[in-house]
Amino acid sequence: MMKPNMHYADLKDSYLFFHIARKIRAYQDAHPDARLFRMGIGDVSLPLPKAVIDALHEAVDDQADKARFHGYMPEPGAPFLRETIAAHYKKRGVDVSPEEVFVSSGASDELGDLLDLFDRQNRALVIEPAYPAYVDANVIAGRRIIHLPSGEENGFLPEPYLEATAELIYICSPNNPTGAVFTREKLRRWIDFANDNGSVILFDAAYEAYIEDEALPHSIFELEGAKTCAIEVCSLSKTAGFTGTRLGYTIIPKALVRSGLSLNDMWVRNRTTKTNGVSYILQKGGAAVFTDEGQRQIRENIAVYKNNARVLTEALDRCGITYCGGKNAPYIWLRCPDGMGSWAFFDYLLNEIQVVGTPGEGFGACGEGYFRFSTFGSPADTEEAARRLVRLLRKG
Amino acid sequence: MMKPNMHYADLKDSYLFFHIARKIRAYQDAHPDARLFRMGIGDVSLPLPKAVIDALHEAVDDQADKARFHGYMPEPGAPFLRETIAAHYKKRGVDVSPEEVFVSSGASDELGDLLDLFDRQNRALVIEPAYPAYVDANVIAGRRIIHLPSGEENGFLPEPYLEATAELIYICSPNNPTGAVFTREKLRRWIDFANDNGSVILFDAAYEAYIEDEALPHSIFELEGAKTCAIEVCSLSKTAGFTGTRLGYTIIPKALVRSGLSLNDMWVRNRTTKTNGVSYILQKGGAAVFTDEGQRQIRENIAVYKNNARVLTEALDRCGITYCGGKNAPYIWLRCPDGMGSWAFFDYLLNEIQVVGTPGEGFGACGEGYFRFSTFGSPADTEEAARRLVRLLRKG
Numbered sequence: 001m002m003k004p005n006m007h008y009a010d011l012k013d014s015y016l017f018f019h020i021a022r023k024i025r026a027y028q029d030a031h032p033d034a035r036l037f038r039m040g041i042g043d044v045s046l047p048l049p050k051a052v053i054d055a056l057h058e059a060v061d062d063q064a065d066k067a068r069f070h071g072y073m074p075e076p077g078a079p080f081l082r083e084t085i086a087a088h089y090k091k092r093g094v095d096v097s098p099e100e101v102f103v104s105s106g107a108s109d110e111l112g113d114l115l116d117l118f119d120r121q122n123r124a125l126v127i128e129p130a131y132p133a134y135v136d137a138n139v140i141a142g143r144r145i146i147h148l149p150s151g152e153e154n155g156f157l158p159e160p161y162l163e164a165t166a167e168l169i170y171i172c173s174p175n176n177p178t179g180a181v182f183t184r185e186k187l188r189r190w191i192d193f194a195n196d197n198g199s200v201i202l203f204d205a206a207y208e209a210y211i212e213d214e215a216l217p218h219s220i221f222e223l224e225g226a227k228t229c230a231i232e233v234c235s236l237s238k239t240a241g242f243t244g245t246r247l248g249y250t251i252i253p254k255a256l257v258r259s260g261l262s263l264n265d266m267w268v269r270n271r272t273t274k275t276n277g278v279s280y281i282l283q284k285g286g287a288a289v290f291t292d293e294g295q296r297q298i299r300e301n302i303a304v305y306k307n308n309a310r311v312l313t314e315a316l317d318r319c320g321i322t323y324c325g326g327k328n329a330p331y332i333w334l335r336c337p338d339g340m341g342s343w344a345f346f347d348y349l350l351n352e353i354q355v356v357g358t359p360g361e362g363f364g365a366c367g368e369g370y371f372r373f374s375t376f377g378s379p380a381d382t383e384e385a386a387r388r389l390v391r392l393l394r395k396g
Numbered sequence: 397m398m399k400p401n402m403h404y405a406d407l408k409d410s411y412l413f414f415h416i417a418r419k420i421r422a423y424q425d426a427h428p429d430a431r432l433f434r435m436g437i438g439d440v441s442l443p444l445p446k447a448v449i450d451a452l453h454e455a456v457d458d459q460a461d462k463a464r465f466h467g468y469m470p471e472p473g474a475p476f477l478r479e480t481i482a483a484h485y486k487k488r489g490v491d492v493s494p495e496e497v498f499v500s501s502g503a504s505d506e507l508g509d510l511l512d513l514f515d516r517q518n519r520a521l522v523i524e525p526a527y528p529a530y531v532d533a534n535v536i537a538g539r540r541i542i543h544l545p546s547g548e549e550n551g552f553l554p555e556p557y558l559e560a561t562a563e564l565i566y567i568c569s570p571n572n573p574t575g576a577v578f579t580r581e582k583l584r585r586w587i588d589f590a591n592d593n594g595s596v597i598l599f600d601a602a603y604e605a606y607i608e609d610e611a612l613p614h615s616i617f618e619l620e621g622a623k624t625c626a627i628e629v630c631s632l633s634k635t636a637g638f639t640g641t642r643l644g645y646t647i648i649p650k651a652l653v654r655s656g657l658s659l660n661d662m663w664v665r666n667r668t669t670k671t672n673g674v675s676y677i678l679q680k681g682g683a684a685v686f687t688d689e690g691q692r693q694i695r696e697n698i699a700v701y702k703n704n705a706r707v708l709t710e711a712l713d714r715c716g717i718t719y720c721g722g723k724n725a726p727y728i729w730l731r732c733p734d735g736m737g738s739w740a741f742f743d744y745l746l747n748e749i750q751v752v753g754t755p756g757e758g759f760g761a762c763g764e765g766y767f768r769f770s771t772f773g774s775p776a777d778t779e780e781a782a783r784r785l786v787r788l789l790r791k792g
Binding site for chain 2: 001002003004005006008009011015018041043044045046047048050053056057060061063064065066069070071072073105106108109111112113116117118119120121122133136137140167168197198199200237243244245246258259261263266269270272273274275276277278279280281282
């Protein structure tokens with residue numbers, strides 16, 4: 001008798017965004033004419049930059065032409081894209097070889113697949129509040145989770161300590177949901193800790209393009225010692241609007257070796273066994289992001305989202321609400337006013353001003369009492385949401 | 397200390413097609429002017445059909461337009477594509493609901509990912525000769541493999557028997573590499589066997605579009621009882637030339653339940669945790685395959701490959717070489733003449749007539765002494781390869 005992977009039964013009943021969608025549906029059923037201002041799920045609203053669109057069209061035309069047609073792509077990624085991304089790192093002073101770059105279908109796909117590299121007895125340390133899939137993907141694999149809570153006292157950037165150690169360590173910086181960004185000094189402590197303990201850091205850099213403070217690291221590999229302890233998972237979703245188009249990349253240094261096995265070699269073998277490579281069309285579109293024109297265009301889009309962040313944080317300032325993020329990150333993490341719970345605040349904003357955010361509790365127990373706004377909405381919606389927040393929440 | 401997944405060390409040293417590539421490179425270095433006739437790896441040579449190209453361009457334009465832009469897609473697949481595929485099954489008299497259809501990035505990606513549904517203590521039965529990734533993906537997961545050899549005595553379509561039972565059963569029909577196709581009667585025995593033992597059949601239908609004999613099943617779900625024991629993995633790679641564009645789909649019936657868990661529910665949860673859905677652009681391109689125009693155009697391309705198969709099998713007939721496949725499948729599986737070994741025959745064809753095929757031994761031990769030709773090459777190359785085969789191998 002086939003036995004299913006019974007760890008699925010250990011997953012919590014359903015997913016954060018599913019709950020939110022259900023509550024929204026119920027509200028809309030009761031108020032069919034209401035207009036909602038969605039500052040909840042982190043999906044972009046601006047179309048793809050022109051450089052990407054042009055490259056996608058060209059790639060589609062290649063697939064229509066016998067002489068230019070591309071069949072199976074190399075499983076770890078097309079050489080043209082691996083080289084482009086390695087050159088992009090070099091511009092920032094980070095030495096990564098094309099063979100250390102793997103093309104993926106996006107960060108969330110990759111964060112799930114990568115777990116195949118690790119023994120199931122490894123524990124996974126998740127700094128919370130956190131993207132829920134870090135926990136769930138490890139629960140499915142039967143791994144023990146160490147929940148490391150963070151809070152205002154450490155700026156949501158906790159330090160490592162031996163009593164909460166694990167073989168796998170998730171670090172997301174800029175952070176989803178808190179918007180907190182690890183400084184070089186704070187990140188250095190985790191690198192030293194990982195090297196001392198033989199842990200591997202899964203560094204989620206999906207939001208690095210939102211960093212504006214030049215002192216903050218975009219890549220963990222800007223710091224010495226990271227190549228012997230870290231894998232960096234990157235995405236074009238928020239960088240270039242690829243949430244529905246899909247493309248990402250991952251850096252696995254050749255120097256990352258455990259028990260005599262090179263994790264880079266293992267990942268090559270994994271990809272050649274378990275995939276047939278990422279779509280040629282999408283890889284061509286992705287490469288266009290790294291051209292001068294592409295970089296200029298994504299900066300324009302990111303500036304729109306950054307202005308949304310400014311509009312929302314100014315509104316929160318006027319309301320006297322405590323928050324972090326929004327400056328070097330596309331998320332704003334706020335303390336619910338008057339000691340309200342996360343879901344109570346969700347219901348309050350939905351019912352009173354039709355503004356939808358994400359309850360902090362969905363990102364782990366220590367997120368209770370907090371709330372996340374994403375800055376990816378349209379400027380007009382964001383401005384109206386800000387006005388409504390001020391109207392509802394400004395004191396006195 | 398992080399412990400890697402040590403099962404990678406149990407994998408055989410390197411991959412079939414890597415060995416072939418190395419031998420070809422060595423030959424080309426020694427004979428820089430030689431022209432090779434590649435009947436080896438199963439990659440298509442014809443560009444995408446026009447209906448697909450048009451749909452891809454349209455989808456790219458959608459991504460350039462604020463009002464039509466698509467962000468995150470539903471993780472199990474876009475409703476428009478799930479419905480299209482369910483309707484396609486209905487045309488063949490197979491009742492599949494859209495919720496039983498999952499969109500994937502292709503069959504090989506899906507065959508790797510799906511293993512996440514199963515306990516690692518399950519054994520995997522692989523009918524050999526077989527696509528090497530069936531074995532390797534299970535070795536990576538630490539599963540025990542039951543190798544079930546097949547041969548000419550059973551037309552490469554072995555029957556189940558209790559001494560060789562397993563919780564997971566791989567069936568590929570039309571088969572890669574043998575080109576053998578399960579009849580309804582022979583497939584029925586495996587369905588009964590799986591239902592009797594609670595096994596789950598992973599039915600790889602990647603080559604179903606090549607079936608011309610109307611009595612042969614395209615889908616395992618054409619047979620009663622399959623919905624309680626089978627998952628069907630499909631691909632547009634060989635059906636519509638998507639090897640480098642990437643798209644597939646998978647049917648997981650709601651009736652497939654083990655230990656009280658619905659495998660369909662589990663897969664929804666897996667996809668929502670471990671992916672963010674498949675590219676909108678690719679899903680639009682895939683949907684065009686199922687339009688009347690798309691179906692007509694893929695038939696034209698498949699007819700080209702089928703003519704290649706006819707050219708090659710006629711040559712083998714003239715040489716008196718025993719083979720199967722090539723009629724309802726894009727692969728031809730032949731017995732190496734004069735008792736030659738697979739790799740010896742590979743070297744012989746490469747050195748004497750510059751024709752490249754795939755040594756049968758690469759598909760499992762029982763493939764030794766056999767050889768695979770793929771029919772996806774250009775008609776001109778295939779005809780020249782056929783002429784050379786006849787010149788080299790015709791007796792008397």
